[in-house]
Amino acid sequence: MKARLGALAATAASIPITLFGLVLVTFFIGRVVPIDPVLAVVGDRAPADVVARARLELGLDQPLYAQFWRYLTDILTGNLGRSVMTSNPVWEDIARYFPATFELATLAIIVAGVLGIGLGVLAATRQGSWVDQVVRVFCLAGHSLPVFVLALVSLLVFYAWLGWLPGPGRQGIVFQDMVETRTGLMTLDAALANDWPAFWDAVAHLIQPAGVLSFFSLAYIARMTRAFMLAELRSEYVTTARAKGLSWPRIVWRHAFRNTAVPLVTVIFLTYAGLLEGAVLTETIFAWPGLGQYLTVSLLNADMNAVLGATLVVGLIYVVLNLLADLLYRLMDPRTR
Amino acid sequence: MSDPASPMADVATATAAIEPIAPDAVPEAAGAPPPPQAGAASGRRAWLLTDAPASRAQAAWGRRYQAWLAFRRNPLAMAGLGVILLMLLLILLAPVLATHDPGIQELGNRLAAPSSAHWLGTDELGRDVWSRLLYGGRITLGMVVAVVLLVAPVGLLVGCVAGYAGGLWDRLLMRVTDVFLAFPRLILALAFVAAMGPGVESAVIAIALTAWPPYARLARAETLTIRHTDYVAAARMTGASPARVVLRHVLPMCLPSLVVRVTLDMSSIILTAAGLGFLGLGAQPPLPEWGTMIATARRFILEQWWVAVMPGVAIFAASLAFNLLGDGLRDVLDPKQR
Numbered sequence A: 001m002k003a004r005l006g007a008l009a010a011t012a013a014s015i016p017i018t019l020f021g022l023v024l025v026t027f028f029i030g031r032v033v034p035i036d037p038v039l040a041v042v043g044d045r046a047p048a049d050v051v052a053r054a055r056l057e058l059g060l061d062q063p064l065y066a067q068f069w070r071y072l073t074d075i076l077t078g079n080l081g082r083s084v085m086t087s088n089p090v091w092e093d094i095a096r097y098f099p100a101t102f103e104l105a106t107l108a109i110i111v112a113g114v115l116g117i118g119l120g121v122l123a124a125t126r127q128g129s130w131v132d133q134v135v136r137v138f139c140l141a142g143h144s145l146p147v148f149v150l151a152l153v154s155l156l157v158f159y160a161w162l163g164w165l166p167g168p169g170r171q172g173i174v175f176q177d178m179v180e181t182r183t184g185l186m187t188l189d190a191a192l193a194n195d196w197p198a199f200w201d202a203v204a205h206l207i208q209p210a211g212v213l214s215f216f217s218l219a220y221i222a223r224m225t226r227a228f229m230l231a232e233l234r235s236e237y238v239t240t241a242r243a244k245g246l247s248w249p250r251i252v253w254r255h256a257f258r259n260t261a262v263p264l265v266t267v268i269f270l271t272y273a274g275l276l277e278g279a280v281l282t283e284t285i286f287a288w289p290g291l292g293q294y295l296t297v298s299l300l301n302a303d304m305n306a307v308l309g310a311t312l313v314v315g316l317i318y319v320v321l322n323l324l325a326d327l328l329y330r331l332m333d334p335r336t337r
Numbered sequence B: 001m002s003d004p005a006s007p008m009a010d011v012a013t014a015t016a017a018i019e020p021i022a023p024d025a026v027p028e029a030a031g032a033p034p035p036p037q038a039g040a041a042s043g044r045r046a047w048l049l050t051d052a053p054a055s056r057a058q059a060a061w062g063r064r065y066q067a068w069l070a071f072r073r074n075p076l077a078m079a080g081l082g083v084i085l086l087m088l089l090l091i092l093l094a095p096v097l098a099t100h101d102p103g104i105q106e107l108g109n110r111l112a113a114p115s116s117a118h119w120l121g122t123d124e125l126g127r128d129v130w131s132r133l134l135y136g137g138r139i140t141l142g143m144v145v146a147v148v149l150l151v152a153p154v155g156l157l158v159g160c161v162a163g164y165a166g167g168l169w170d171r172l173l174m175r176v177t178d179v180f181l182a183f184p185r186l187i188l189a190l191a192f193v194a195a196m197g198p199g200v201e202s203a204v205i206a207i208a209l210t211a212w213p214p215y216a217r218l219a220r221a222e223t224l225t226i227r228h229t230d231y232v233a234a235a236r237m238t239g240a241s242p243a244r245v246v247l248r249h250v251l252p253m254c255l256p257s258l259v260v261r262v263t264l265d266m267s268s269i270i271l272t273a274a275g276l277g278f279l280g281l282g283a284q285p286p287l288p289e290w291g292t293m294i295a296t297a298r299r300f301i302l303e304q305w306w307v308a309v310m311p312g313v314a315i316f317a318a319s320l321a322f323n324l325l326g327d328g329l330r331d332v333l334d335p336k337q338r
Helices: A002-032 A037-042 A048-057 A064-076 A090-125 A130-144 A147-161 A186-192 A196-233 A236-243 A248-285 A291-300 A304-332 B006-025 B040-049 B056-072 B075-092 B129-165 B167-181 B185-196 B200-226 B230-237 B242-278 B290-300 B305-333
Strands: none
Touching (some): A002 A304, A002 B185, A090 A186, A090 A304, A147 A248, A236 A248, A248 A304, A248 B185, A291 B185, B040 B056, B075 B305, B129 B242, B185 B200, B242 B290, B242 B305, B290 B305
């Protein structure tokens, strides 16, 4: 118990250092940028004295360590600067864009988890059969297919050719601004407002981007599930269970699968963090107003405060998810006690 | 492989071939080339497969040959290798194989469907897609090679030094790797490109900056097991300097797992490079990079879908081939990584 607490404390202590590193990296990127932050604020036709005053206000005349200190204290007080593009504080922008990404990524990870575990178990219990081969090819495709190509092909097939699903965007035009924003999650907001047509419209718009986004994680989860299950199914307690005459599904799900649950939770948390990456490309194609799109649009507008703020937030989420995965693993696996 | 008896027959001929040669081979000098008298092919095979190598070179080549034999038994990995070699050949011979100049515009023939004149159709400026794919492969795959050449030595060195030196150095270097691992790769690369301005060079540097930490981790883990081996202790006792121990005795042992990791990583580097290109941050138009080509053709996806899909297929094929090759190499070179 004591050793376990010690390990937890060590993990917890490493977090501030990593976060400090994150801030250092974004600060460094912000300094090498060829865009003059003063011109970004006052515009390139401002008179010389305005430029000089802005430079002083931004603290750019001070030495680097002083600038870093200022940047760090700003961040700790929740000040990520002001976006040039939207002229809102970056923090507010991120808070507004984040729910859309959260909704997308959460649905994607649910799809990926359910299907991935199902496929993985299926492949492991039929090792070497054609089912196993199909799953294997499917997993390899998931690892190799660029998410933006998949997104474009999906739009082409399900929207343009078959017409089964709506095109890019988060809502149909009829439902635009009809539902009051409470949580920022379109489906939940519509459900809370008891507006079921809007709810189904939001779901229909979610299916395609979430499906595309989940593909990569699905492949990874299926691959890992298969590997974990194969290791379990080879062990002696499975032979014992079979000798006792237990039914095969019971052995697979109640005995073997239970033992893979702990590492699988870790895998799912880690892929959930990885979804943020795919979200950048998916959101760009599906015109999904989330954090990824905010990041790319700010990038193309050279809005450095917004880019660095979003990068920092994504890094923070990534670290927290990794930490959670680690903690859950320690809490759930009796061997680490 | 359809003949079930063939592996047995192989073994039989191999052992039969060894018998007459073995007495000759042993008295001969170290590293001697295979004796020619037993028929060139089987003689070389026997020389490579002998249980009693007469020299270090023979043992080393024998080991490599056996790895190759094991690798050759994996059809998927061989397919991956084949696709990669084919792609390299295609892009090297691009000037010969291209039917058009990749930059020449033919505005009267925009967005044409594939035909005998334009095998894969034309893009929005009437440029030949097939020729652009060939030349674009030079940029996309060139970027990947550049990233690997930048990243692998750095990661290897950082990992070996951290693992071998231990203590403060280890903690410091690993903390730095942790920070870089704390960002999703594409997002950190995006931020770096934003700072350096879009282009092929900054995309390569940005991807390299985000790609080295896993190699450092891997090399460190390998080094930690190697540094306590007897042969390292022996090398130290003969007075070898730490630099010599790391460079000559530790680093080479990390290479196989590094090669496997690099091959498996190639596909993710391809996807990141293409992703940056797609977002307009990699190669700039009119350069025919695969991701950039998809970005410009994206607007026509609903009508002239082939313009965007063709480069997509190329990216998919390259990335899949590297995954297959990497899987095969891992089974052969580094079975414990499975």
